[in-house]
Amino acid sequence: MTGAPGVEAVFRAEYGRAVSVLVRFLGDIDLAEEAVQDAFAVAVRTWPEAGVPPSPAGWIITTARNRAVDRLRRESSRPARHAEAALLHAPDAPPEEGPVRDERLRLIFTCCHPALAPAARVALTLRLVGGLSTARIARAFLVPEPTLAQRLVRAKAKIRDAGIPYRVPRDADLPERLGGVLAVVYLVFNEGYTGDPALCAEALRLGRLLAALMPDEPEVTGLLALMLLIDARRPARRDADGALVPLPEQHRARWDRELIAEGQDLVRRCMRRGRPGPYQIQAAVNAVHSDAATADATDWGQILRLYDQLMAVAPSPVVALNRAVAVAEVEGPAEALELVDSLTPGTPGARGALDRYHVLHAVRADLLRRLDRPAEAAREYEAAIELAGGEAERTYLSRRLGQLGPQET
Template identity: 50%
Template sequence: MSALEEVFREEWGRVLAALVGYLGDFDKAEDATQEAFTIAAERWPTSGMPDRPGAWLVTTARNRAIDRIRRERTLAEKIHLLPAPEAAVDEFDDTLIKDERLELIFTCCHPALPPEGQVALTLRALGGLETAEIARAFVVSEETMKRRLSRAKAKIKATGIPFAVPGAHLLPDRLDAVLAVLYLIYNEGYRGRVDLGAEAIRLGRVLCGLMPDEPEAHGLLALMMIHHARRDARFAGEDLVLLDDQDRSLWDMRQIAAGRAVLDRAFALGGRGAYVVQAVIASMQTRQPVDWPRIAALYRLLVALTGSPVVELNHAAALAQAGHPDAALRAVDGLDLDGYLYYHSTRGELLRRLGRTDEARAAYRRAAELATSTPERRFLNRRLEES
């Protein structure tokens, strides 16, 4: 990524947030922001990047928005409601720009929007990803993604979703929704779309910067960073590599250390929630030897915190790693997760360890039917060949 592209990616969310707050209209704000970035792309390579690129972009976008509204006859009567254009860009003081990205995050992740709309809008508005990029990441057509974004923005306008940080009594639930969206984005990247995983981490850093006293935000960021540090070892070509078989020399130990530092921050803030516990588990999995009995105990705690059957499945897998495959299989067989790929692949692994080959093969075949990625299918087919 060039220096110009990096600045654009870093500044997009801040500029768009400022314009949404200023204009109160998502579409007009996006048009003005896009125009400002286009002008910058034309001018900066020859004139040089300004000392305060964010201020330059916000001011240019605001002035372009005002010019556009003035040109629209139907809105002419409203022009007196708008402030005059700001001072010349070079004279603008960027300390006057209010960072409204937090308001934008909560707008994009409002519970009135469908989950797929929340994810798409967060990546577009905060991440600055092009519609085509988001569509490729989620393996849908660009037209489908355009419709998702349009529906989300129309819903914001039609229902009057506020551009605001929710009140203190609503914040915990709403923050959970924001964290869930970032985690979903990361999980899509973790399954092989590395750029999307890196984008989730970048957005996580933005959230932690805007909400520095929220331990679960730090816990999620730590979790993503530690997992992402192993990305180069998780695949060998198109083959999926399990944790025990990974080449640790490929792990990014600096990022693991940085993730642990973020986790320490979460603990210092009193964090003991689900994301913090998951980050602890991820950190322990990078130790040698891995303390599986303790990880199994942490998964028990996580089950109590979340009540999630998927977490119960992970607890069973940890039990098996700790030397209790029989108990693990009993736990798995008690779960209602028939349509879940990893239920069947985990069950296949447990049956394989217990020497129940025919049952293991049936579980692997069912998992292969549910697999959506080439590495997953290759791994499961390899297991079938080995059984």
């Protein structure tokens, strides 16, 4: 592991931990982020010639701490001197304390403070723990990038101005912050599933830690089951050219049966508790998919009933869109198109949140194709291609567009 690829690999694996360590001692998010980014900039310049150090994470944390000390010494305020002293006397490996013993998971719980708006908690933690860019987080939230940037600025200012402490939450505080923590972990997983396996692995690691920390919380179990069942399909998700292979077309013999068995067992545990929540229901949907030996054998009726339940528990435009896909299989594409059109900008009942969501256009294109309306389908495929964030998705959509043949303009 040498050169820029080595730095990139360490960044993906260790950025969140490095920021977590610096935040604990500095009490300042911006300074911690800047110091860690400075350390990686030094790594980009020096590692190609000097080689990757034996402990790259330790090197990054030490370098970031030194950079932070240098910056604080240039300041003359009392808080700066206190922060410098804390850094100078900080051990290389901070002692574990409290119920949350993982650095990154500790930072997630810290950022999910109830004083912050829910969306701000999620966005801030994705930035700090996942090291995701503002643009990537904005895509995950389906909001413009400037809007997301301002949300991050406001969240950091709120933490600073309100004096929100950087400490491990007490046992009694954990359930109150759980919703934001689960949302963060799932968004990290989704970002990884669409292009960065390291993020996917990190989300699964955090999910297992949460399940061990809070074994009596069914939504924690549900989220872990959901991620396992989705990740089990990863080997079949791309073809030899790297293009996306949608679930109905996947070669199911390539699915990871061990992950499926583990995920299905967790779903059964959730069902026995009788306290359904959004992640548990989504896990149950994926369990039904994993039960089917072929796409034609899928129990779409059961999936539709689960989406009806999900709409009652946690309604959202994305859930409504997924429900419409199930309606297409149970009642037909015409009925589903009517539902999708209620979510499409420019039509009655439009939901602006989906305006730039490429999946909406892809679903509508497929329904129009099935209804033998190729010209309209082509326009929707073109819109989906323009909005899709990943090359695999664009390649797949371009193929589907090409299968329609030339269209009159």
